[in-house]
Amino acid sequence: MGDDDRSTDGRKARGHKRRTEIIDATLAVVQRDGAAGVTHRTVAKEAGIPVSLSTYYFATLDDLLVAALxxxxxxxxxxxxxxxxxxxxxxxxxxxxxxxxxxxxxxxxxxxxxxxxxxxxxxxxxxxxxxxxxxxxxxxxxxxxxxxxxxxxxxxxxxxxxxxxxxxxxxxxxxxxxxxxxxxxxxxxxxxx
Amino acid sequence: MGDDDRSTDGRKARGHKRRTEIIDATLAVVQRDGAAGVTHRTVAKEAGIPVSLSTYYFATLDDLLVAALxxxxxxxxxxxxxxxxxxxxxxxxxxxxxxxxxxxxxxxxxxxxxxxxxxxxxxxxxxxxxxxxxxxxxxxxxxxxxxxxxxxxxxxxxxxxxxxxxxxxxxxxxxxxxxxxxxxxxxxxxxxx
DNA sequence: TATGTATTTGTACGATAGTACTAGTTGTAC
DNA sequence: GTACAACTAGTACTATCGTACAAATACATA
Missing domain, CATH: 1.10.357.10 (Tetracycline Repressor, domain 2)
Structure with missing residues (x-):
């Protein structure tokens, strides 16, 4: 029964948090390189996560851009x-x-x-x-x-x-x-x- | 002493004409697919010319977009x-x-x-x-x-x-x-x- | 503790990108 | 006509893309 975020949040909450992190990373990329610079790889790098985690939450790049907007x-x-x-x-x-x-x-x-x-x-x-x-x-x-x-x-x-x-x-x-x-x-x- | 376009235009004029054609093709691509859809290949296809001809007139993709704008x-x-x-x-x-x-x-x-x-x-x-x-x-x-x-x-x-x-x-x-x-x-x- | 599901990760494949490179063609000037 | 420069064309190389896939891990619940 730890009291750090991981234990108290629950899986659903943590998933939502990850999602938000990825969206924020996407916006950071758009700010830095423009919408054209948004790829699963650049976003993942910005967020400090592997590429496959980005595709796990946003199956296609389009989903990611829609969520960001x-x-x-x-x-x-x-x-x-x-x-x-x-x-x-x-x-x-x-x-x-x-x-x-x-x-x-x-x-x-x-x-x-x-x-x-x-x-x-x-x-x-x-x-x-x-x-x-x-x-x-x-x-x-x-x-x-x-x-x-x-x-x-x-x-x-x-x-x-x-x-x-x-x-x-x-x-x-x-x-x-x-x-x-x-x-x-x-x-x-x-x-x- | 032909009287068709090719002969009367001169090389410089024809080059300028080609340049214009490529720019128009670029705008057509932007209209259809957006700026993100502009590549040397899509532009060349739109203009009906080989890719290398597009790069001949616009060395980089950036040059092309600048010219189009x-x-x-x-x-x-x-x-x-x-x-x-x-x-x-x-x-x-x-x-x-x-x-x-x-x-x-x-x-x-x-x-x-x-x-x-x-x-x-x-x-x-x-x-x-x-x-x-x-x-x-x-x-x-x-x-x-x-x-x-x-x-x-x-x-x-x-x-x-x-x-x-x-x-x-x-x-x-x-x-x-x-x-x-x-x-x-x-x-x-x-x-x- | 055992189990199923959510999450995380590494890797790989096919497609397409920019661009360089070489060779062939055309038109112009001498 | 001959030489030179502008133009046209085909091809290839390397990088990166989206996305799929299988394996591993973490966690809530029974």
């Missing part, structure tokens, strides 16, 4: 949902989240974009990639009644991310916030929360 | 420039260009996005990918004096493209135009050309 998207949508539920100045929260992409999470954001591009070509992945967009839309709906404004905010959010990544611009939350407000159509002196 | 981006920026120079209702022209992505050019637009994502990871390609963004900005500057509005339009343009591609939405020029106007911050009854 799902994981990334769920994490992102969770953050947006948190802003929607707990934040008064939602647009500001969104701006900070976007700006953060340029800071510590730049490579991470790049990986997300790469995986989302991958999703455009795989119908099975489209619903997943679409989800974060729906969450941003829901956030925007709390700030305006205009459908066009909602669409503009969603599109601008995506475009701002891309701009920050490609232009390698500094992710200034204030600047991003100003642009989002512009897309929202609010007057600077009369911002709706 | 450059070609795509130049074509796109040329169209934007045409709108800037010859169109009165510039925002409308931009909207139509974006909406067109969902119609006949959907696969094409998808290829462009894929290649642009590729560019985010290769510093050498960033200036090229950035160029179309600068052109859109220039277009927007003809419609407003607000820097934030310009940024919003550029970001929204990119985001709208992505939305159309991923959500597979219908590319309605009127709708796109409305959203762009929203980003621009003009009132529906007082559109500044």
């Amino acid at each position: 799902t994981s990334v998207t769920e994490a992102y949508t969770a953050r947006i949902r948190h802003i929607i539920d707990n934040r008064d100045d939602k647009l500001r929260g969104l701006a900070e989240l976007i700006a953060e992409s340029a800071g510590t999470g730049r490579e991470r954001a790049l990986a997300e974009r790469e995986l989302s591009t991958l999703a455009a070509r795989r119908p099975a992945l489209r619903p997943i990639a679409r989800r974060w967009r729906e969450h941003v839309a829901e956030l925007a709906q709390r700030c305006t009644d205009s459908p066009d404004a909602v669409t503009a905010v969603v599109a601008a959010s995506d475009g701002l991310c891309a701009a920050i990544l490609i232009d390698n611009a500094p992710g200034d939350p204030g600047y991003v916030h100003a642009v989002l407000r512009q897309a929202l159509g609010v007057q600077p002196e009369a911002t709706r929360q | 450059t070609s795509v981006t130049e074509a796109y920026t040329a169209r934007i420039r045409h709108i800037i120079d010859n169109r009165d209702d510039k925002l409308r022209g931009l909207a139509e260009l974006i909406a067109e992505s969902a119609g006949t050019g959907r696969e094409r637009a998808l290829a462009e996005r894929e290649l642009s994502t590729l560019a985010a990871r290769r510093p050498a390609l960033r200036p090229i990918a950035r160029r179309w963004r600068e052109h859109v900005a220039e277009l927007a500057q003809r419609c407003t004096d607000s820097p934030d509005a310009v940024t919003a339009v550029v970001a929204a343009s990119d985001g709208l493209c992505a939305a159309i591609l991923i959500d597979n939405a219908p590319g309605d020029p009127g709708y796109v135009h409305a959203v762009l106007r929203q980003a621009l911050g003009v009132q529906p009854e007082a559109t500044r050309q």
Whole structure:
């Protein structure tokens, strides 16, 4: 009756943990070498496990990429949902989240974009990639009644991310916030929360 | 003194033509199978030429992808420039260009996005990918004096493209135009050309 | 403790990749 | 026409890929 992880977790829990480790290793590879660099071997090396263990949890490479994209998207949508539920100045929260992409999470954001591009070509992945967009839309709906404004905010959010990544611009939350407000159509002196 | 293409073109011109053919074949492969499907062999097969001919014009696979991205981006920026120079209702022209992505050019637009994502990871390609963004900005500057509005339009343009591609939405020029106007911050009854 | 299942590992096979190499062909300039 | 350079083509080498497979180990449960 040891008290280390192995004994207390149970097989099912440990299996789930391994799965998560492999997904994390996959994301690390995507961050470092891009989606094209993802192979069972590179992932296994990153995770410090034999190749056959990677194929044990993800029979095909496609399964692995799907799982990685799902994981990334769920994490992102969770953050947006948190802003929607707990934040008064939602647009500001969104701006900070976007700006953060340029800071510590730049490579991470790049990986997300790469995986989302991958999703455009795989119908099975489209619903997943679409989800974060729906969450941003829901956030925007709390700030305006205009459908066009909602669409503009969603599109601008995506475009701002891309701009920050490609232009390698500094992710200034204030600047991003100003642009989002512009897309929202609010007057600077009369911002709706 | 023949009058067929081979004789009149000269060696240099024919070489350039071959180069273009290979680039087009590359874009066709990207459209069909994505950037990951681009290999010297698939491109050569698509172009109907032996593999070694592809490597003759593009020593490495990277050279080929760089050339393909450059070609795509130049074509796109040329169209934007045409709108800037010859169109009165510039925002409308931009909207139509974006909406067109969902119609006949959907696969094409998808290829462009894929290649642009590729560019985010290769510093050498960033200036090229950035160029179309600068052109859109220039277009927007003809419609407003607000820097934030310009940024919003550029970001929204990119985001709208992505939305159309991923959500597979219908590319309605009127709708796109409305959203762009929203980003621009003009009132529906007082559109500044 | 015994057993069955989940997990882990090492190894191997066929396919395909990038790219180098050599030889043949074509067009141009003298 | 002759020589030179550009172009075209076939082939082969090495590396790495996805994936399959069998054996070994660990662990929960009876």
